[in-house]
Amino acid sequence: MGPRRPHARPATRITEAARKAANGSLSHRIRLPGRQDEFRELADSFDAMLARLEAHVAEQQRFAANASHELRTPLAITQTLLEVARGDLERDPGELVDRLHTVNTRAIDLTEALLLLSRADARAFTREPVDLSLLAEEATETLLPLAEERGLTIETTGGESPTVGSPALLLQLTTNLVHNAIVHNLPEQGSVRVTTRTEPGAVVLTVENTGENLAPDLVATLAEPFQRGTRRARAGRTGVGLGLAIVDSITRAHDGTLTLAPRRGGGLRVTVRLPAAD
Numbered sequence: 001m002g003p004r005r006p007h008a009r010p011a012t013r014i015t016e017a018a019r020k021a022a023n024g025s026l027s028h029r030i031r032l033p034g035r036q037d038e039f040r041e042l043a044d045s046f047d048a049m050l051a052r053l054e055a056h057v058a059e060q061q062r063f064a065a066n067a068s069h070e071l072r073t074p075l076a077i078t079q080t081l082l083e084v085a086r087g088d089l090e091r092d093p094g095e096l097v098d099r100l101h102t103v104n105t106r107a108i109d110l111t112e113a114l115l116l117l118s119r120a121d122a123r124a125f126t127r128e129p130v131d132l133s134l135l136a137e138e139a140t141e142t143l144l145p146l147a148e149e150r151g152l153t154i155e156t157t158g159g160e161s162p163t164v165g166s167p168a169l170l171l172q173l174t175t176n177l178v179h180n181a182i183v184h185n186l187p188e189q190g191s192v193r194v195t196t197r198t199e200p201g202a203v204v205l206t207v208e209n210t211g212e213n214l215a216p217d218l219v220a221t222l223a224e225p226f227q228r229g230t231r232r233a234r235a236g237r238t239g240v241g242l243g244l245a246i247v248d249s250i251t252r253a254h255d256g257t258l259t260l261a262p263r264r265g266g267g268l269r270v271t272v273r274l275p276a277a278d
Helices: 008-022 038-087 093-121 132-149 167-183 243-253
Strands: 128-131 153-158 162-165 191-199 202-209 257-262 268-275
Touching: 008 038, 038 093, 093 167, 093 243, 128 132, 128 167, 132 153, 132 167, 132 191, 132 202, 162 167, 162 268, 167 191, 167 202, 167 243, 167 268, 243 257, 243 268
Parallel strands: 153 191
Antiparallel strands: 128 162, 191 202, 202 268, 257 268
16 A cells, blocks of 8 residues: 555545535535645635635625516516506506506616616626716716606716717716715705716716715615615605616726715715726
C-alpha cells in the first residue's frame, strides 16, 4: 500500500460539494478546516460562490412568485367581471367594457415592466453617448400635465451630463423617478426638484419630492420589486410596484449606484450616479 496522499480528504470534500451543486443543491458548504493552503483557498472561494448563487436563485424565486401573483390579480378581476356580467344581462355593457379596459391596461403595463426589468438585468442593449440632463428635461416635460393635475410644481436644473448607455432605458429610469416623485407627494402644494450635475468620473441625477415623513426602514425596501410603500401618501394610479425596481436594475446595468434617502421635512431624495463619458 503506497503512502497516503496529503490532500485526499479536502479534494474529496470539494468534489462532493461540486456534485451536490451540479444536482441543484446550493445550501451545502464545504467549510474546510485547517491551515490556509491552496485547497482551503479553493474551498472558501467555492463556498462564497455557492452563497452568491443561492441568494440569487432565492431572489429570482421570490420575484417569480411576486410576478405570478401580480399577473394573476388582473386575470382574476377580469374573470369576476365577466361572471357578474353573464349573470346580469341587464347590466350596462359600456360600464363592463370600461372596467375591463382598465384592468387589461394594468396587466399590459405590468407585463411591459417585467420585460423591461428583464432586459436591464440581462444588459441586452447597445451603449451610446447620452446626455442625462436632456433626458431629465424630456421626462419632466412629458409628466408636467400630471404634476399640474395634482397641483405640484416641478423644477429642473443642471448642465450637460454626458454618460454612455441605452437612451431608451435611461429615459425610462428618469421618467420612473419623476413619475414616482409626482404620485408620492403631498395632496396639495407639493413640489418635485430634478437636478443633474457632473462629478469627477461620474454624472449624477437627483430627484427630490415633498411628502410625508418616511421611516428609514421603509425607504430601504422601496427599490424591491412590487414594494409600493403602503404607508406613503399616494393619489391616482398606483402603478405596478416595479418603478424603483426598474430604476435600480437599469442603474446597475449601467455600472451605476442608486441611493434612496428620506428628506428632512418629509418626502424622498433619490440619487443615481453613473460613470461619466470619456
